[in-house]
Amino acid sequence: MTADNPLNRLDDDDYPAYTMGRAAEILGTSPAFLRALGEARLITPLRSEGGHRRYSRYQLKLAARARELVDQGTSVEAACRIIILEDQLEEAQRINEELRRRAPEPHTRTDA
Template sequence: MTAGDSYNRLDDDDYPAYTMGRAAEMLGTTQNFLRALGEARLITPLRSQGGHRRYSRYQLRIAARARELVDQGTSIEAACRIVILEDQLEEAQRINEELRAAGASHPADA
């Protein structure tokens, strides 16, 4: 790996850069909360060679949204389901927008 590769990872939302302790600290939550999100299959952290959990920025955003819902009184299971559905909706809207843009640039022959 070159130095350039290392710098590129700083911008990679999927790069597992954060330890469980650091992730919990950044989210203002506990390591047990992060474990619970893993057990609910909302996020699946990657494992280091030593077996330690590592989280990406994308996973931390997902965990932060789940924490927000739990803090509002939603059960962790329901919060995970809500976050999954929100993520699926966002992806569907993105795809729809791409298809609309492609259709506008290539109108059907009349």
């Protein structure tokens, strides 16, 4: 397979492989729910050449988390804010861990 082969994108979590209808079906929700997540700026679907919304697996993961929160009684707007903050926290923790791994070992003083 060459680098530009579409099959190489099957494992790409950011590849917009799902139509709105299929995404809604996978999540067990409605296209209106996905549009609401877009309006709340949680996910921004890519558009196909024909102008149709396309969603990635990563976006479906975020939408599934939003659905969990909404099903528990959280408003769509609040659910989206919570997920954005969770995502930011996860990224900050990842960066901190990476910086800790790269940091030199602390020197201990051995004054006699």
